[in-house]
Amino acid sequence: MTGGESQRLDKWLWFARFCKTRSLAQKLCEGGHVKRDGQSLTKPATPVKPGDCLSVVLGPVRRTVIVQAPGLRRGPAPEAQTLYTEPEPPERLxxxxxxxxxxxxxxxxxxxxxxxxxxxxxxxxxx
Structure with a gap:
């Protein structure tokens, strides 16, 4: 994949290590815990591309991240952290x-x- 292509939301969340499994990433999406620009993304197949601002609620914490690149594989944590930037620290809900x-x-x-x-x-x- 090149830098400008889009990727399924559930796959990206899994590649970026927000979820341990892809099925958990799908449930996170379907539960309405992921938002892009304030709109809830409830379909795991929703495409995300570099530049999208995602808000992900994981338990009592909300993380706001900006997608930098689509993932090619689920690699080690340092590789996963290159897929996004976090402009502000996680927010406790x-x-x-x-x-x-x-x-x-x-x-x-x-x-x-x-x-x-x-x-x-x-x-x-x-x-």
Whole structure:
């Protein structure tokens, strides 16, 4: 592919390492988590070309990137980072401590204890 050609959105997201698999990239598109110039792209086959500004929501983070080139393969991370530029740092969408009225536990701490459960119930007003 030359620099001016377009590429399927799901393939580009996979090549640029925004998703681990192409099927996850398709689900990301179909879920409305990818926007180009403010318009939601819900079809994975939507073509993207160099110069397009994409907004991708990955969990609690929104990343805004500008497509620099179509991908030729899913290579190592340094190669994938040449496919886009990120003009601004990722934007956090939600407060990491509170989400949906429940306290979030830091990853890797295992199951909540009885004391944690009681504190959560007290916080929710269910005691």
């Amino acid at each position: 939600r407060d990491p401590v509170m989400e949906g009225g429940a306290l979030l536990r830091p990853a890797g701490l295992g199951r909540p204890t009885k004391r944690d459960r009681r504190a959560l119930e007290h916080f929710k007003g269910q005691d």
